[in-house]
Amino acid sequence: MDLGAIASALGQRGPGHALPQFLYNSPDAFGFDMKAIFGTSWLFAGFEAEVRKRGDYLSLMVGDWPVLIVRGEEGRLHAFHNSCRHRGAMLCAPGSGNAARLTCPYHRWTYGLSGALLAAGRMGVDFDKADHGLGTLAIETVAGAMFICFADTPPNFETMRRELTPLLAPHGLAHAKVAYQSTLIEYANWKLVMENARECYHCPSGHPELSRTFPVQASAHFEANYDHAEAFIARMAALGLPGGPVEEAWWQAVRFPLNPGMISMTIDGLPAVARPMCAIGGGDIGSLRWAVEPNAFCHSTSDHTFAFTAMPISARETHVVAKWLVHEDAVAGVDYDPEVLADLWTRTNLQDKALAENNQRGVNSPGYRPGPYSAEAESLTLRFTDWYCATAAPYLDRQPA
Numbered sequence: 001m002d003l004g005a006i007a008s009a010l011g012q013r014g015p016g017h018a019l020p021q022f023l024y025n026s027p028d029a030f031g032f033d034m035k036a037i038f039g040t041s042w043l044f045a046g047f048e049a050e051v052r053k054r055g056d057y058l059s060l061m062v063g064d065w066p067v068l069i070v071r072g073e074e075g076r077l078h079a080f081h082n083s084c085r086h087r088g089a090m091l092c093a094p095g096s097g098n099a100a101r102l103t104c105p106y107h108r109w110t111y112g113l114s115g116a117l118l119a120a121g122r123m124g125v126d127f128d129k130a131d132h133g134l135g136t137l138a139i140e141t142v143a144g145a146m147f148i149c150f151a152d153t154p155p156n157f158e159t160m161r162r163e164l165t166p167l168l169a170p171h172g173l174a175h176a177k178v179a180y181q182s183t184l185i186e187y188a189n190w191k192l193v194m195e196n197a198r199e200c201y202h203c204p205s206g207h208p209e210l211s212r213t214f215p216v217q218a219s220a221h222f223e224a225n226y227d228h229a230e231a232f233i234a235r236m237a238a239l240g241l242p243g244g245p246v247e248e249a250w251w252q253a254v255r256f257p258l259n260p261g262m263i264s265m266t267i268d269g270l271p272a273v274a275r276p277m278c279a280i281g282g283g284d285i286g287s288l289r290w291a292v293e294p295n296a297f298c299h300s301t302s303d304h305t306f307a308f309t310a311m312p313i314s315a316r317e318t319h320v321v322a323k324w325l326v327h328e329d330a331v332a333g334v335d336y337d338p339e340v341l342a343d344l345w346t347r348t349n350l351q352d353k354a355l356a357e358n359n360q361r362g363v364n365s366p367g368y369r370p371g372p373y374s375a376e377a378e379s380l381t382l383r384f385t386d387w388y389c390a391t392a393a394p395y396l397d398r399q400p401a
Contacts, residue, residue, distance in 0.1 A: 002028045007396050010389055016382060018370040019389075024189045024363045030315035033190070034063045036395035037294050037388065041250065042155060044296035044309060045069060045139075045146045047325060049176045051077065055099050055113060059092040063312050066090050067137065067148060070102070072113035079139035079148045080115050085132040102134075144173025147292070155250070163246040167253050167288055170241060171300040172277040176325040179273075179304070179332065180342045184320040186353045188360035190312040191388065193320065194295060196356050197308065198384045201377035206355055210348045213262040213269045220379040221245040222256035222289065232257035232286060239281045243288075249387055252380075253290040264301045265344060271303035272341040275330040278302045291380075293387050306345050316360060320349055 006029060009022040023029045043062060050058050051071040058069045059082055066082035068091060082090050089106040092099075101118065102111040110119040115134035120127065138149040140157045143165050147157070186193055196202070203216040215222065221244075223229070236243050236255060243255035262269035263284050276283050283302035291297035295310040305325040310318050324341050332338055362368065373382040 001031050003032070003396060003399055006032050006392075010392055010396070013370065013385075013389060014372075016372050016375070018195070018373065019191065019385060020370060021363055021368050024192060024360070025315055027315045030189070030312065032392070033312065034065075036392050038062055038065075038312065039150045040155075040395065041151075041294055041391065042140070042147045042149045042157060042160075042292070043294075044292045044298075044307075045079075045148045047173055047176065047178070047307075047323070048077070048141060048144045048146060049173060049325065049328070050096055050178060051146075053098065056096070057092055057099060057102075058096050059090075059094045061094055061311060062150075065150070066094075068092055068102070068134075069139065069146065069148070070113050070115075076114075077139055077141065077146070078113070078115060079137040081135035081137065083135065084109055085117065085134065086120065091134075143168035143171075144176065145298075159248055160251055163244075164251070164253050164290060166242045167244055167246065167255065168290060168300065170278050170280060171288065171305060172327065173300075173305065173325065175328050176277060176305065177328045177330075178323050179326040179330070179336065180324040180338045182322045182342070182346065182349075184322070184349050184353055186310075186318045186320055186356050187316055188318060188356035189316055189363075190295065190310050190318040191385075192359050192363065193310045193318045193352075193356045194384055195381045196352055196359065197297060197310065198291075198380040199378045201374060202355060206351055207348050209267060209344055210265075212267075213258050213265050213344070215256065215259055218256065219376065220383065221252075221254050228260055229257055235281065236285065239285075241280055241285060249390070250293045251291065252383075253288065255286055255288045257286040258301075264303050265299055265306065266340070267344050271301075272336055273303040273326045273330050274335040275327040276302050277304065277325075277327050293384060294391075304341060308345075308349075318356075320353070322346075322349060 009020040012020045046058050051069055054071055056071045060067050068080045068082035070078045072078050084091055084104040086107055086109045089104050091102050091104050111134055112118050117129040117132045138154045140147050142161050200216045203211050245254035264271045266272045285302050288300040298307045307323045309321045313319055330336055
């Protein structure tokens with residue numbers, strides 16, 4: 001990894017501008033991003049609803065790093081490196097399931113749900129199982145959402161837990177289930193995918209369906225210049241429903257009104273699920289947008305929560321994982337149609353895939369020069385890029401000369 005080239009590229013970035021080409025298409029820059037950004041930050045990993053019972057597990061990839069989240073004894077959550085302590089084979093394939101024990105498919109080394117090694121055949125009298133438990137990751141939760149961190153000393157998490165919990169708790173993620181999930185392969189750098197996801201400058205032309213419900217002219221904290229915004233804020237206060245905004249440099253949350261007459265973020269603006277997750281105010285509560293750097297955002301409306309995660313794969317490939325959560329008692333085919341539920345964001349994600357891939361192709365041009373962001377329309381994209389640079393620089397400073 002050429003740290004000098006990375007430092008040079010970071011130093012070339014002008015204030016308020018996009019990044020130099022090297023940081024969008026270089027394998028060296030991608031390797032740096034995995035260590036400096038994904039290796040040090042809190043990462044949104046999914047929902048407690050996905051690992052509800054003892055033995056439930058969620059296996060996911062962060063780049064080429066396999067991670068395993070397990071619900072263990074007494075309901076405790078554990079996060080592990082999904083790598084056997086024998087010769088490193090992955091214990092569980094990406095996906096979810098339930099297991100009383102975690103058994104390596106290669107040589108049958110077997111671990112308890114707490115990660116302790118229970119059995120390892122033919123290993124000799126001097127072998128101590130206690131020295132070969134699974135490697136652990138930090139894991140924290142906020143109102144049903146799970147976060148992991150690879151760092152030995154993770155960043156402070158308490159402010160986020162304290163500030164986000166009152167906003168997110170009314171949306172009932174503790175009593176939810178995943179009703180629909182998709183993974184979209186995008187041939188673009190993860191930063192281009194996220195820059196696109198952090199702005200709606202492109203929405204009026206790029207997302208005609210989303211624009212029906214989403215206030216596409218809103219600013220960083222979704223303060224909109226539309227007539228019903230003040231009335232919405234007053235109504236939420238009367239209902240006792242917190243709206244924020246609350247934030248630190250690496251996360252942000254705010255409740256905002258949808259377009260007039262719109263109740264949910266669906267094709268027609270109406271709830272797609274008959275069994276609400278939050279029935280306050282008759283369900284007319286706008287959307288709670290909560291976003292986490294480096295790679296996730298979610299929208300929680302009265303009837304469902306939509307989650308978007310951009311997982312880096314290589315310098316020019318990103319997998320977008322989308323999940324739709326509904327009330328745990330909602331019945332598919334009765335209370336909701338999964339295809340109808342997922343329609344709006346599926347269309348939006350496919351449109352964003354085309355935009356991000358086209359962006360990557362243009363960035364690859366020898367004529368590419370980083371341009372300035374719109375302070376009004378791209379303030380969250382600027383925020384993301386500033387955060388990226390502010391996180392990358394200290395990591396570089398800590399590396400040996």
